[in-house]
Amino acid sequence: MKKITILLIVLTAMMSCKPEPKKEEAPALNAEFEAVLNGYYEEGLKLNPINATMAGDHRYDDSFPNLLSDTYKAEKKAYYESYKGKLSDFPDAELTDSQQMSKAILEWECNINLAEFDYNADLTPVDQMWSQNLFIGQLASGASAQPFETVEDYQEWMQRVDEYLEWLASTEDKMREGIEKGHVLPKSLIVKVLPQLESQMEEDVEKHLFYQPIQNMPADFSEEEKTMLAEAYSNMITNKIVPEYAKLHNFMSTEYLDAGRESSGIQGEPNGDAYYAHQIKKYTTTNMTAEEIHELGLSEVARIRSEMEKIKEEVGFEGDLKAFFDYVRSNEELMPFTEPEQVIAHFNEIHERMKPQLEKLFDTKPKTPFVVRRTEAFREKSASAEYNPGSLDGTRPGVFYVPIPDASEYNIYSDESLFLHEAIPGHHYQISLMQENEELPKFRKTLWYSGYGEGWALYTESLGKELGLYTDPYQYFGMLGAEMHRAVRLVVDTGLHSKGWTREQAIQYSLDNEAESEASIISEIERYMANPGQALSYKIGQLKIQELRKKAEDMLGDKFDIGQFHNQVLEPGCVPLALLEDKINSWIEASK
Structure with missing residues (x-):
């Protein structure tokens, strides 16, 4: 019995001296995964050059792809499918916490954008609130993200307008297809679009929105440059912009208005509930x-x-x-x-x-x-x-x-x-x-x-x-x-x-x-x-953030710091709400 007691004492001592198991070190930044994320971003700018301009990246200021063309839609679909496929090459264990968040976000991005192809949203490409023709007007004013500081800037905008007008011309074809398939705007919205189109049919060039950059040319432009640009913009407005808007206005005020929906909600369209x-x-x-x-x-x-x-x-x-x-x-x-x-x-x-x-x-x-x-x-x-x-x-x-x-x-x-x-x-x-x-x-x-x-x-x-x-x-x-x-x-x-x-x-x-x-x-x-x-x-979104703040206040008590909570909410940038909730829950646990 004595020997057994001594043996137990020795074993207990040995166990108490046993070193703590080493904590697994967090993985280093996965450079290959970072390259995938960067590729997603760079390819995305080529697909959506307006996004580049808005971000202050002016490599594509002369571009406006026809978002309604079959070629563009095929490229866009292939883009999301490709990057969704690449994610499976990177197990979470090989990524940092931030990279795991990026992976989850990118997966969400690909899935939600691919799901969009199951519907016919492109058959109603023009409305009174959200469509490209309204946004392009902001750029045209010269007071938004499109730069008008050099002669090249002015020329790039003209090139972008030419490509934009291809999109504008194709909207009529899409809306005609929409009429055939039952995807049209309600009449009450169509009548709100018409005066917006009319505003771009102004024949007095100097009063036209697209002429505003000419009214505000930089003082260091030579007289020759100013004359050249003024003539070019006048021709662009008179011979391209006004006729194209007039053509679309004529279609929407007649044939399209006649076909407009009487229903108000998306249930009035085929597959409306699923959409x-x-x-x-x-x-x-x-x-x-x-x-x-x-x-x-x-x-x-x-x-x-x-x-x-x-x-x-x-x-x-x-x-x-x-x-x-x-x-x-x-x-x-x-x-x-x-x-x-x-x-x-x-x-x-x-x-x-x-x-x-x-x-x-x-x-x-x-x-x-x-x-x-x-x-x-x-x-x-x-x-x-x-x-x-x-x-x-x-x-x-x-x-x-x-x-x-x-x-x-x-x-x-x-x-x-x-x-x-x-x-x-x-x-x-x-x-x-x-x-x-x-x-x-x-x-x-x-x-x-x-x-x-x-x-x-x-x-x-x-x-x-x-x-x-x-x-x-x-x-x-x-x-x-x-x-x-x-x-x-x-x-x-x-x-x-x-x-x-x-x-x-x-x-x-x-x-x-x-x-x-x-x-x-x-x-x-x-x-x-x-x-x-x-x-x-x-x-x-508001209710979710308020819910997370209350949870943090209740669980952390005196340790709750409103500045730190706001840091945690803002730190990851824009994320799906489920990922934000996971992040705040982890912060609460770590702060206890």
Whole structure:
């Protein structure tokens, strides 16, 4: 017995002295995988040269491929299939954590883009809100990403316009095919496109949008160069642009309008339910169903209405909530401006007021400059406020565009939440920090997932009080109104595209629950009709980020640091929401 006891003591001692097993070292950066990611990015720029221009890469400023051609579609499909196939060559164990995230993102990218080929979205290539003809107008103005600094820049733009006009000409063929196959725009959207086309049929060259770069030629151009370019642009407008737009206008105002759908939602098209399910996944980056989202929207609308009732009581308004909406919309005290410049100055003042508090919530801020601009006149009447990113190298600023058709009717009640969302710390922080992050491969610096990007921007609206804003009850009501606007979207988008709602039903539901003007609501409903599912992304993303913040606060207690949480959310750039959730959960565990 004594010998056994001694033996046990010796064995125990030996075990206690046994060295700790070595932790597996994290794999080094896989250079071969990085080359694949870089190849994906570089080939993607050739396929989508406009993306290169927007990123500040000017190698392809003269290019605009015909996105509707069979050749282009075959190249695009082969591109995604090729890179999806390459991913299987790289087991996760051979990749760093960041590379594993890149692999998961690239797989998502390939799958969601390949799924798009199962539908006929290219048979409705022109609409009033999202199509290429509207975006090209921004570039044509000379105030966007297309450079107009050298004679070569001006010549490259003319080459790009020639290729763009090939795309524009092919839209008629696609729409004719759409008529045959039952894929056409609703009539109510077609009539909104017509004045946009008419604006490019201006025969007075000097008044034409595409002539603006000539009106603003650099002073160091020689007189000979100025004369040469002015003549070339005049000929381009008179002999190419105006006739092509007139031809498309004639088709859309007659044959296409006659064939337009009476239905409002995508259910009115063949395979509409399946396409809408795809759009939900694409824009929310979740597997939620239309029914789940509709019910969530109804719940959120009810919750926000109760908060709005409190503000109505606080300001002493007697009457129901709908009457309060009308009061806020028409309150002349909330429309104090007479000139567009005053609106721009108002947003800059909001920025100055919140700057001291930004230091408390964000310890990482972008270097890319930022400006507020009025939306260009040619699209101002049908445009929403929006943010356009700066260039990757930070030389072109991020721009917050504000439509101001009539400054005297501009209502400021929601401007604080609008600035937080579209500008700082919303889209400008999120996109600029992503572009400036040297740890990210290039393809992730220009990615856009609406569920994350719009979710983040809507989440930042809820930070107003922490940033020293919303001291005026009307501005706080404006924030609630903006959140209600996104909650209503869950109801009306799914109503339109999965429940057979009419345009008029959706408009009425919005009027019953929002403080937006009727004109604004009509524009919004038609926006949802043109791009099913996009409007769902805001609230789905916001709720996920709020859920993750609450989880971190609950689990970390005194260790929770709001600046670090924001770093963690912003650090990976735009990602599908499931990948963001995995990242935050890992951070919470590591922070315990």
